Each structure stands twice: as C-alpha cells, then as structure tokens.
Amino acid sequence: MTASRLDDAPSERPEDTDRSTKPGIEAARSLFSKFRTILDSNTAILTAIAGMESMLGGEYIFDRAFLEKSAREIADLTHRTVYALNAMTGNRFVALYDRFAAIGAEIEDILAGREGMGAETLILPLREIRLEDRGMTGDAAAALAEIAGRLELAAPDGFAVTEAGWREAVLPNVGAALERAVAEAVVDLYVRRGSKFLSVETEAVLPDGEIRRGRSNASCEAGQVVNALRQSLEEAMAAFAGPVPDNADAVRARSLVLEIPEDGPRGEIRTLARRDGGRRSCPPLLEIRVRLGDAADSQDRYFVKRSHPYALRESRIAPKPLNRPLPNGKSPVDLIDRILLRGSAVLLPDQCAALAGAAMAAERLLGEPLLLRFAKPHGEEAIFYGVRPLAADPDAPDWTSEACEAGEDGDILLRGGAPACLGAASGTIIHVREGDKAEDFPYGALAVARSASPQFAPLLKRAAGMVAEVGDAAGHLAAVAREFRVPALFGAKDALAALPQGLEATLDAEARTVTRGASAPARPSGWELSPADPEYLLLRRLLQRISSLSMIDPQAKTFTAQNCRSFHDIIHFAHENAVEYLATMRAVGTGRGAIGARPLDLPTPLDLRLLDIGGAVLPGSGSVSLDAVRSRPLAAFLRGVCAPGMWDQTPANLGIGDILSGMDKSFAALSGKAAYAGENLAIAAKSYCNISLRLGYHFSVLDAYLSENASKNSIYFRFVGGVAPIAARARRASFLRNILARFDFKVEVQGDLVVARLKMIEPGREERILFILGQLTAFTRQRDTGLLSDADAAALENAFLSAAGLDAEPREGGASHV
Amino acid sequence: MSPDDKTPRLRILVLDDEPIVVKRLKPAFEKAGYEAETFTDSESALARFMEKPFDIVITDLKMEGMDGMAFLEQVKTRSPGTGCIVITGFATLDTAKESFHKGAFDFVAKPFKLANIMEVVGRLESALAERHDG
Secondary structure, eight states: OOOOOOTTSOSSOOOOSOGGGHHHHHHHHHHHHHHHHHHHHHHHHHHHHHHHHHGGGSSEEOOHHHHHHHHHHHHHHHHHHHHHHHHHHTSTTTHHHHHHHHHHHHHHHHHHTOOOGGGGOSEEEGGGOOGGGHHHHOHHHHHHHHHHHTSOOOOOOEEEEOHHHHHTOBTTBOOHHHHHHHHHHHHHHHHHHOOOEEEEEEEEEOTTOOEEEEEEEEESSHHHHHHHHHHHHHHHHHTOSSOOOSOGGGSEEEEEEEEOOOSSOEEEEESSOBOGGGOBOSSOEEEEEEESSSOGGGOEEEEEESSTTOOEEEEEOOOOOTTSOOTTSOOTTOEETTEEGGGOOSSOHHHHHHHHHHHHHHHHHHTSOEEEEEEOOTTSOOEEEEEEEGGGSTTOOOTTOOTTSSOOOOOEEEEOOEEEEOOEEEEEEEEEOTTOOGGGSOTTOEEEEEEOOGGGGGGGGTOSEEEEEEOOTTSHHHHHHHHHTOOEEESOTTHHHHSOTTOEEEEETTTTEEEESOOOOSSOOSOSOOTTSHHHHHHHHHHHHHTOOOOOOTTSTTOSGGGOOSHHHHHHHHHHHHHHHHHTHHHHTSOTGGGTOEEEEOSSSOOOEEEESSSSBOSOSSOEEGGGBOOHHHHHHHHHHTSTTOSOOSOOOOOHHHHHHTTTSOHHHHHSTTOBOSOOEEEEOSSEEEEEEEETTEEEEEEEEOOSOGGGOEEEEEEEEOSSOHHHHHHHHHHHHHHHHHTTOEEEEETTEEEEEEESOOHHHHHHHHHHHHHHHHHHTTTTTTOOSHHHHHHHHHHHHHHTTOTTSOOOOOOBOO | OOOOTTSOOOEEEEEOSSHHHHHHHHHHHHHTTOEEEEESSHHHHHHHHHHSOOSEEEEESSOSSSOHHHHHHHHHHHOTTOEEEEEESSOOHHHHHHHHHTTOSEEEESSEEHHHHHHHHHHHHHHHHHHHHO
C-alpha cells in the first residue's frame, strides 16, 4: 500500500487560458480532490495502524480508550476512502460500502465485548485458529495453533470444537449440527491426511472459572469421534469437586481433536525447571523428560540452560523397558563393550538443544514459562501436541522467589540504538547477512546484522533477540519483531564490531545494552504486555480486522470489493482502483484531453501523458519536454527511463513456449518492437508522482513522494505481467526482487507480481533510487522472454547492474518499509 | 537522584480506571525502587490517601464517579506537598491548563512510553527533594 501525501499540491490548478475547457478543468479538480482524499486517508490510516502495531512492542503503556479511539479513527478514514472512490468513479464500487459496514460492525462487536459473527462457528481447523480465538476454542487449542502457525513448529493436524459447537449439546446428545460438522472435519482429516487415530481433550468451565478436563481416543471415524467427545465431556464434568449447576448453559465446554502422532518416544518440556524438593534451579534451567514406553519410572530427565547453546547441565538416565526398541533401532538388551544398551540416553545433547530452542521460542511467543508435550517418531523432528502455561501445573516453580533473578553481571559490550521490541534475551551471537537461510539459524541465538532488512523476517521466528546497526522502530522488521515478541535493538552503531560472533551475551532492549554472558532473567518484570492480558488479545483482534492484508494481487480474480476482509484490504482496493480509473479515463468518457493531460516529449519511444495536479511542470501548453518537468520524483524516474543503454530496441527473443503461452494475445504484441498497449499516465505534483505504465504486456505502477522531509518520503513500485511462460516471468520477478532488495525495499513476489515498498528515505537517496527504477522499468520491458533458465536470469541481473553502473557498488541499507 | 536502600522509598499512588495501566505501572515503579500502590476507582484511592498521604500521585482524568481533576484538588487540599502527575488519553490544551492550575507537576498524554513517565517521576522526585532541602 502506498503512503503518499500531496501537501504541495495547490487546491486550485493554474488558470487555463482556454475557456472552452473550463467544465473539463472543474471536473478534473473534483476528480483529483477525491483522489487526494484517498491518498491522504491512506497515509493517515497507515500511520494510525503503525501506532496500534507499535503497542505490541511493550514500550508503551496504553489503555482500551486508545484502542477504541484508534479503531474508530481508522474506520472514519476508511469510510472517507470508500466514499471518495465511489464519487470518483460514478458509484462503481457500491459493494465496498457493504464490506466497510460488515468489517466496521465486527470491530464494534470486538470493542463492545460481544462475540460477533465468527463466534457461531462450531468447528475451527487448527491451522485457522489464532491466539485471540482462545475465548471460542479454549487456551489449549489457541496456544498450540499459535506455535504451529506462527513459529511453524511441527504439530498434529486437527480441529477445535468451539463453545458455540457445544452450546446446543444436551448430553448424551452432542447436537445434530455439531455431529454434522464433526463428520465433515473427520472426513477431511481422513482424506487429506490419511489420519488413523485421534485424541480428544475437552475442557469444561464453570461460571466461577473452575476448569476440568476429560480425555478420550477414537479412530478417525465420525461416530467414534462424536462418542469420544461425549465421553471426554462427561469425564470433565465428573471431575468437578463441587456440585455442577443445574443450568447446563452455565457450563461452557471446548474440545481439541488431534491426530495421534506415530509411535516413538514421548515427552514433555518444562521451560522453567523445578528441582527436587520444590526448589527452582539456579541459574534457571529447562527440563526435558522423555520416555520410550508408558512407564514413568523409565523416563530420562535432562536439565539444560535456557539460552543458546542450551548447554546440558545434568541428565538422569533411566533403565529402558526391555520390550521397546531404542530410538536408533537397537534392542535395549544389545551389548556394546559388555554393557547393556538399556542404560542409553534417549536424546543426544544436540537433540536436547534443538528441543530446548523450539520450546524457548514458544515461551517467547506466548510470554510465559510453558509445559510442552511432544512426540518424537523415530528419525523425525519432534511433533508438539500440547502446550499450556507452566503456572497451571502443580509442579510449577514458585514464581514469587527472587533468589535467581540477579543473574550474572557482565561487561557492557554495546550501548545505544532504538528498541523495536522490549524484553531481554541471552544467547550466542551470530552475525547474519541478507541471503542467509533462516533455517540455518539456530533457535535461540542472538542475530546481529548490518541493517534491519525485511529479509530477516523469517529468522525472527528462531532468534532470541536481534541487533542491527541500521534501522529503527518504525520499520517492517521492527513490526515483525513485535509480532514474534523478539527483543530487538535497531540503529545500534558498530554492533557488528562490538559483538563478536560466537560470544554468549545478553540483550536488554529496555536498557539499550548488550552485556557479556547469559544473564537474562527467567521471569518477566511484570510490567510487560503479556499475551494473557485482555488488552493484548483485544489489540490483536482489532488488528486482524484492521491491518491484515489478504488481497495482494490486483490482477487476481479474487481482487474484488466483496473479498475485502479488513480495512487495509479496502484502502488497498480503493487505491488500486482509483489509479486504474485515472489511467483509463478516456475509456470511461471523461477524456484525458479535456482534463489537461499533456503528452511528454521524451527521447525514448514511450507514449506517456502527464496530468499536472500542482507544480509538476513549467506553465505552458502542448507537449512537455523532460527539462520542463518540475516534479522531483517524476523527473528522477524519467531520467532513468531515458538513460542511455536501457531502452532495448531489439525485438523480443520469442521461443515456441512464449508463443504458446501468449496465444490469446495478438502476434503483433508478441513480436513487435517496443509495443505499447493501454494508457501510460503520470499524475504528478511537485513532490509526488503516480505513474501507470503498460509496456507490451507488462504493467507497472510507481507511486512516490519525495520531499526534503525524509520521514514523509515513500516509494511503492509494482510490476506484473508478460507474455512468456510463467516460469520465465517468475525468473523476471526474481531478478527484480534481487535488484530492489539491494536498495532495502520490502519486496513481495507472487508468481510474476512484484510489489516493493520503501519509506522514510533521505531525499538524495530517493532521487537516486527513482532514477534506478526508471532504468529498471526501461530495461525490464519484455525481459521475461529469453529467460529460459536461472542462468539467463543471473546473466540479466549482471547485465543490468553493469549497464546501470551498479556492479561495483555494495548493497545499500538504511531506510524503512511501508 | 535515585532511590536506594539508605533513604526511605518514595511512595507513589497510581489511579487509573483501566486495570491494564495500573497492572503495568506498579511493577515498573517497584523495579525502579519506589513503593507503589494502585487503584482503579477514585473513591478507594482517596480513602487511602486520606489515611496516609503519598509523596507522588499519578492520576488519570476521565473516570467514573470522582474524576481526576476533582481527585487532584482533594489531594492538594489534604497534602499540598504531594507532587501530582496527570495522565490522560484525552489530552487537550484546556485540560492541561486546568491541571497545571490545580497544581499538577506535569501532564502526560496516553499512550506513553514507560521511559517517559519514569523521566517525569524522576524530575518530580528531584523537585520534591529540592523543596525539602530548601
């Protein structure tokens, strides 16, 4: 989504001397006033969203009143956007009012504490559950879905029976609607996953909050699962100590139905161990218990440090049952050097470290010590099938003890930077570079980078903390750090030199320091925003309806008003369609000539017209030369388009695959030189430009704001289309992504669609980037044809870098992302 | 000046009708070495204050029952030496002016960074110490 402002555009355009065009001029003024409303609302909404998202970082103390005020302000601005788009386009998008009203009503439901429409859902697949759904699904399902969905930890497939699902149950009947929904879900699991056996856990909650649980297993068959649901609820109800209220409605119930993992070791992890005798270990440790069979006395216990590299401090290995194979496939009665293998450890130290790393990532995300249950099918990664707060466990350590809180005091290695997400974390320092694979980064290490590039986003699922020399709390990566609750310090000068690779250290984002040694406290300070706080969940529920973006590709058939699911979807949809409308106005009858679009006279065969909405060109009439362009961003872009060596006049190198994939397009368009189709239009003011280009079957949009104030500056660049087969277009998209990423753009690629965003750019740097985007636009025209292999794509990248004089330059960094 | 073991800990009363605000401020002040008591209704807060005045009062403005401005007035009447900080999500020039007129030391708009409120409390603490020494 673009974030632009037309602050420098005067409310009135200079008087046109031609009286006959006056009605057209008035229409144009009205049209651009609406367009400007869309752009300004867009900026204000994104700013307000950023304000709400920044609350997740823990640095701010906020209240419900702030959330209500922000949500309603965004709703008001979104309504203005919907109105402006319809006013611009003669009410082409009336359906957008309906979506606005529906999403607005959901937000009002959330603010009023009402359950809303989704609350009537009887069954929710585990993969669709979010933490904020815990009221509907229960804590167990929400927490498991959160670590599986966000951290991508392996978890069984399954579904939750919601409170609404159980509402109509009058045992022994679970309700006809629920039976039908369960049958569908079970068939889905069987068909999609081949599931054989399922576990069912049901929790019943009394009005006073008392919770009891019941469990049952079933084969993957609808009737069996319904029976297991009934049995597990009966077991939970029977477990209540006192009398259960006569009024069945007073008891709430929720169930979690999961695949039972294959045979293999089972175990549990307590992320904060209690030593024998009830003491908490000092320094704090994490405990892993694992067993081969069901006998609790045959389980191994491992105590490891809570920070990377998760050193093993103590292990207690139990004799193994004789009737089960060891994880390496050998028998417990086999001998090595006359010693029975039944005394072998189930887990090796590196396997303990891997489990500890995953468990600590889950603790970071959920904000408190946890008890995680896992299965480890032979030779496979651990599957987590249960997670709940350790505080709920009778073996939980005494939180009130402060004995271990002090930790080790270490030298201060680094001081400074801006906290992107508060919190403290210890771990081994690992230097990371763009292009490094996230899966190679060890869980729980501290990442240190040159810049807070959005390319590091996947790495934050694993890192315990992150420090970057360049970047700030407003950037995209900062938002991701808050999402994963990873302490982060950005803009910390000379971090790479001050924090040597391999050293164990502690990042304290609040104190803005990194110190030698592992000394992060096990216990939160208490003032942090916890995922258990109702306000945290309220904020996340609101953000889901406000800021999540589900429609990314404007060319997709699903990019419709009816499919908008959030206010962000609505403003994205409105902006795209407003630009589209302006770019194709001739077709809808307004007539570009009538509203003063002037052709640009460029030294390249590019048919581009310019609509000046305030100070974009020197006064005059007729065509506009490049020298007469006064719009700073437009001039920079056009100079790039016209740069020598960029506008390739060679006919496209078409293979048979290109021809076949373009059968629905004209042959002239496929083979012609510098083919133009559609309208090329630049809407520009002194500091703003929005350029829509159709070159052959490539469609690109550049939306840029360039002023002396870096905090307002932004670039949005989109490129899509082509006639070559999808693989070649994807290579072209990859080529573009690599080039754009050099300039710290946040780049999203879906098939052949490339969307890149950058904001808060120093003016000189933005001018240079726009020049390069101009070069790139000219250079990339029809470049998907001829990209027969990845090697061709690499050669193209080198050719562009060489032609643009970028091949000898280091990659850049330093701005933030929209 | 920061609190240490040798000097008695300054006592801070925090009043805000939103539980999340007092829930987060209390441990933050305690970690910084203050003694903090928190309230979500002005009547209870006032009763406690009348029982034993606090060195510093941090109060929200818009609340059910007695609002923050009236609470501020009562606090100043009972204990003119208490330093008061107003926190509000509905900051306007007029409310700020009125707060200062009623003797508030500073006015902080919500949402605020924890570091900001700590800095304001630190300044107030210094001002109280100077007044005491003078």
